[in-house]
Ligand SMILES: NC(=O)C1=CN([C@@H]2O[C@H](COP(=O)(O)OP(=O)(O)OC[C@H]3O[C@@H](n4cnc5c(N)ncnc54)[C@H](OP(=O)(O)O)[C@@H]3O)[C@@H](O)[C@H]2O)C=CC1
């Protein structure tokens with residue numbers, strides 16, 4: 001008995017189900033349930049025991065097309081991986097640390113000190129630079145105690161180009177320069193003094209220019225010494241602007257522009273640039289910072305948790321050694337780095353693949369974070385408003401404020 005039906009999978013399934021249920025005649029079953037219709041794509045034959053399906057040429061073409069699209073679906077990621085492997089620039093590189101000169105600014109405390117200790121343990125000749133001679137001595141002693149290794153110390157302020165140049169010349173050619181010094185005075189811009197803004201931009205950004213201008217000539221001359229590195233200690237606040245960090249974020253975003261452009265300029269000298277992006281990190285600097293940090297800054301920064309200085313140093317050193325341009329330090333940092341990949345160089349074709357594929361969904365995650373942060377800001381302002389007393393004092397204050405504004409707007413000489 002032959003019947004022609006249309007292709008639907010449901011019908012085929014039904015017939016198989018009926019076979020399994022041992023329905024004597026599938027045809028009768030389908031006819032009774034009104035499910036048989038005429039078409040020329042599939043011919044099926046049913047008997048009480050078995051169903052045989054014969055496909056017409058049109059259905060074969062359909063299946064071939066489906067198979068081809070499945071193949072393409074698999075081939076697309078594979079060919080993308082292959083293409084990325086060929087095009088990622090700069091090319092992958094390994095930067096050795098052992099027996100090389102590692103120079104760390106801000107190496108007397110926190111992340112810089114942890115990095116100095118790690119680099120020394122890995123067999124590097126380490127120099128550290130900071131302002132306070134006393135802190136430098138304490139750092140030198142603590143590294144000696146922990147590892148038995150002597151590091152060289154240089155007292156200079158990165159804002160003073162001549163002092164920095166003198167220190168660098170004394171220290172000798174550098175293989176790995178870690179520009180790590182940084183200051184952070186968080187405050188809403190309206191309340192922050194311009195001097196504090198200038199302080200952060202001068203130390204974090206201009207100080208980094210001074211360091212590079214001082215060290216680069218000698219770094220370029222180290223012929224036959226293998227690949228060298230210039231690494232900048234940025235911050236996750238250098239990937240996304242955070243409440244209370246207007247000046248700090250600006251100084252760290254500035255480092256990114258500096259690093260991207262510099263990498264193109266020094267690639268010919270076999271010098272490789274890294275940008276490290278830590279979250280809040282337990283250091284003497286953070287301890288000071290939290291004493292005056294606006295509550296909202298702490299709430300938003302908590303989205304990424306906190307790390308220990310040594311954990312950050314470990315990630316940083318690994319990133320430098322593998323020549324990564326972008327170096328995230330924790331999981332949130334990894335997401336943030338993918339979300340903000342932009343046009344930054346990427347040496348790893350695997351990371352490039354992840355960036356291409358995850359871009360859309362991570363943008364969505366980023367928007368969710370912003371939704372959450374703006375929610376906190378709104379809530380905080382609502383609470384603050386509720387706390388303001390609606391007393392007569394408030395009215396008097398408002399009148400005085402209006403009078404003040406009136407006087408200020410009067411022409412000069414009044
Ligand atoms: N701790 C954190 O939460 C995070 C920190 N970072 C970044 O990591 C870096 C290190 O931070 P952290 O370890 O916490 O900081 P610390 O305050 O603990 O240490 C800062 C170091 O920089 C030195 N330094 C400061 N100003 C100057 C200057 N003008 N010239 C030369 N050296 C200077 C300090 O020594 P001295 O005072 O004697 O000069 C000290 O050695 C900074 O760039 C910071 O922005 C990034 C993300 C998070």
Ligand SMILES: CCCCCCCCCCCCCCCC(=O)[C@@H](N)CO
Pocket residue numbers: 184235236237240242278279280281285286289300301302303304332333335336339362363365366369
């Ligand atoms: C797409 C998904 C996004 C994932 C999460 C993003 C979380 C961002 C949090 C930013 C925290 C900034 C801390 C700055 C710390 C710092 O530099 C100061 N302590 C000064 O030293």
